[in-house]
Amino acid sequence: MKKPFSRLIGGLLLASVATASPAQLSIEITGAGAQRLPVAIVDFAGERVVAQALTSVIRADLERSGRFNLVNTAGVAMDENTAPNYLDWRSRGADALAAGSLSATPDGRYETRFRLYDTHRQSAIAGQALAHTSNQLRATAHRIADTIYEKLTGERGIFSTRIAYVVKSPGRYELQIADADGNGAQSALASREPIISPAWSPDGGRLAYVSFEQKKPIIYVHDLATGRRHVAANFKGSNSAPAWSPDGRRLAVVLTKDGASQLYLVNADGSGVARLASSPGIDTEPQFSPDGEFIYFTSDRGGSPQIYRMPAAGGAAQRITFDGSYNVTPRISPDGKTLAFVTRDGGRFRVAAMDLATRQVQILTDTAKDESPSFSPNGRMILFATEVGARGVLAAVSVDGRVKQRLSVQAADVREPAWGPFSK
Amino acid sequence: MRKPVLPVALIAALSLLAGCATQAPAPEQAGAGVEERRPAAVATPSVAPVVAGQPVGSAFPELRDPQSPLSRRSVHFDLDSYVIKDEYQELLNQHARFLVRNTQMKMLIQGNADERGSREYNLALGQKRAEAVKRALMLLGAREAQLESVSLGEEKPACLESTESCWAQNRRGDMLYSGEF
Numbered sequence: 140m141k142k143p144f145s146r147l148i149g150g151l152l153l154a155s156v157a158t159a160s161p162a163q164l165s166i167e168i169t170g171a172g173a174q175r176l177p178v179a180i181v182d183f184a185g186e187r188v189v190a191q192a193l194t195s196v197i198r199a200d201l202e203r204s205g206r207f208n209l210v211n212t213a214g215v216a217m218d219e220n221t222a223p224n225y226l227d228w229r230s231r232g233a234d235a236l237a238a239g240s241l242s243a244t245p246d247g248r249y250e251t252r253f254r255l256y257d258t259h260r261q262s263a264i265a266g267q268a269l270a271h272t273s274n275q276l277r278a279t280a281h282r283i284a285d286t287i288y289e290k291l292t293g294e295r296g297i298f299s300t301r302i303a304y305v306v307k308s309p310g311r312y313e314l315q316i317a318d319a320d321g322n323g324a325q326s327a328l329a330s331r332e333p334i335i336s337p338a339w340s341p342d343g344g345r346l347a348y349v350s351f352e353q354k355k356p357i358i359y360v361h362d363l364a365t366g367r368r369h370v371a372a373n374f375k376g377s378n379s380a381p382a383w384s385p386d387g388r389r390l391a392v393v394l395t396k397d398g399a400s401q402l403y404l405v406n407a408d409g410s411g412v413a414r415l416a417s418s419p420g421i422d423t424e425p426q427f428s429p430d431g432e433f434i435y436f437t438s439d440r441g442g443s444p445q446i447y448r449m450p451a452a453g454g455a456a457q458r459i460t461f462d463g464s465y466n467v468t469p470r471i472s473p474d475g476k477t478l479a480f481v482t483r484d485g486g487r488f489r490v491a492a493m494d495l496a497t498r499q500v501q502i503l504t505d506t507a508k509d510e511s512p513s514f515s516p517n518g519r520m521i522l523f524a525t526e527v528g529a530r531g532v533l534a535a536v537s538v539d540g541r542v543k544q545r546l547s548v549q550a551a552d553v554r555e556p557a558w559g560p561f562s563k
Numbered sequence: 564m565r566k567p568v569l570p571v572a573l574i575a576a577l578s579l580l581a582g583c584a585t586q587a588p589a590p591e592q593a594g595a596g597v598e599e600r601r602p603a604a605v606a607t608p609s610v611a612p613v614v615a616g617q618p619v620g621s622a623f624p625e626l627r628d629p630q631s632p633l634s635r636r637s638v639h640f641d642l643d644s645y646v647i648k649d650e651y652q653e654l655l656n657q658h659a660r661f662l663v664r665n666t667q668m669k670m671l672i673q674g675n676a677d678e679r680g681s682r683e684y685n686l687a688l689g690q691k692r693a694e695a696v697k698r699a700l701m702l703l704g705a706r707e708a709q710l711e712s713v714s715l716g717e718e719k720p721a722c723l724e725s726t727e728s729c730w731a732q733n734r735r736g737d738m739l740y741s742g743e744f
Contacts, residue, residue, distance in 0.1 A: 354739065399691060
């Protein structure tokens with residue numbers, strides 16, 4: 140059989156693109172869940188180089204989630220049309236099994252098909268056929284991993300989502316967008332001045348952020364696909380901490396145009412600014428609850444920075460955090476049930492999670508300089524910035540504190556992470 | 564390895580998938596199988612890069628002359644404080660007099676904080692320090708229309724170490740004139 144030459148080049152090109160980016164995030168798993176489901180992912184059939192690259196991305200996704208143990212599949216050759224020997228897979232310890240194939244289509248593209256089997260029920264429980272180019276191999280693998288994850292855990296996978304973060308190298312700040320596994324980093328904005336507080340629009344198409352390029356903090360809204368951006372808030376003083384309303388039409392922002400840092404609402408196009416709250420001290424870091432009903436924020440109105448919430452339509456604020464003298468950066472889980480925040484305890488700043496129904500708080504990390512927590516769209520993981528060896532890195536921890544990952548860039552500081560929404 | 568698949572073979576493969584040709588027991592088999600019979604297109608959103616601009620920069624010579632007190636632009640603060648210490652009164656007096664002499668000149672006051680804690684909360688702290696400098700200059704005769712107080716939070720540290728003395732240097736307000744911002 141003759142190897143289609145262009146396909147092979149495509150595969151090699153893809154492999155080199157995956158490692159060529161100068162600011163590539165590398166990921167390291169530093170803790171895993173206690174209950175892990177054993178799953179076998181057989182090497183997909185098809186052109187060896189391409190099919191193996193695809194399979195390895197699927198495996199890496201599932202492994203990184205901390206919810207699966209990968210069963211050894213060495214020496215097994217099968218595709219989605221091969222009837223699995225369930226007894227054999229059960230004796231290998233696999234509760235689930237995925238097999239598939241990748242084939243070139245006459246138009247120079249690829250088609251990848253797979254099936255997922257439950258070895259106990261002895262049946263196929265999912266299958267998919269995906270058409271893609273060689274450049275979309277990783278995206279295809281993430282889609283497949285998402286399907287496997289969802290079928291086996293009952294919650295949506297986040298492998299096809301994107302993250303935004305800021306990379307600081309000497310004299311240069313870059314707002315970058317990468318896949319959730321840190322691959323495929325692309326620069327959305329480069330500046331000699333700081334960029335902070337990126338926030339994804341609910342549709343995942345735009346980012347609001349604070350840029351200091353005019354020597355003061357100004358809020359921009361930036362369309363990622365076109366690179367077009369506009370000023371959403373540039374009032375006298377500082378403009379910061381943008382947070383999208385769930386309908387994507389408005390931003391809660393912090394302005395100082397009338398004195399100290401206070402909360403305002405502004406339309407995403409920069410029109411219709413209106414004061415949201417009034418306090419004698421600092422109010423900052425607003426965040427809408429997912430149902431749009433409340434705005435959580437940080438305020439020092441009680442003498443120390445604590446987390447409060449108020450109705451998004453305006454009204455009295457209610458204090459949420461009471462333990463300790465420094466609780467900041469409220470972030471609400473997509474189901475609205477958990478509050479992630481940063482708490483100071485004996486000089487250490489760590490990510491904590493509060494069950495909003497019981498008000499019980501659990502400290503999730505053992506680092507000392509945690510900042511900017513951000514929920515994954517399925518609510519399972521919290522991405523945050525921290526410092527390791529005097530360098531800024533990103534880390535992720537599961538809401539139960541068990542699964543831990545670290546993402547870092549060689550010779551640069553990474554900070555200000557924001558996990559994007561599910562892709563549409 | 565596999566030969567390029569012909570459309571007919573493709574359709575056959577897909578219909579096989581749709582029919583779920585496994586040895587699974589009948590009840591489960593009915594519900595299982597391929598969710599997307601036609602291959603779904605995989606989307607990869609692109610990102611267009613943008614490079615931010617820079618201010619042009621120009622100023623009065625006396626603002627740059629190292630011999631002139633007007634070349635000194637920083638006011639430092641104690642921990643958790645935004646009270647201006649007495650040692651800075653004369654410097655602020657010089658700058659206020661320059662603003663009174665040159666009413667067309669504007670000043671941007673940038674407040675700063677040390678690196679510890681939330682970036683956005685530090686931005687709010689820096690704002691309080693910048694406000695303190697602004698109020699002092701207004702008391703000394705500068706007009707409010709000439710002054711804008713903003714915060715850089717912890718983003719522009721003068722000193723990069725994580726030490727007490729560095730943090731002290733980073734708790735400061737900086738004064739910039741028209742053309743410098």
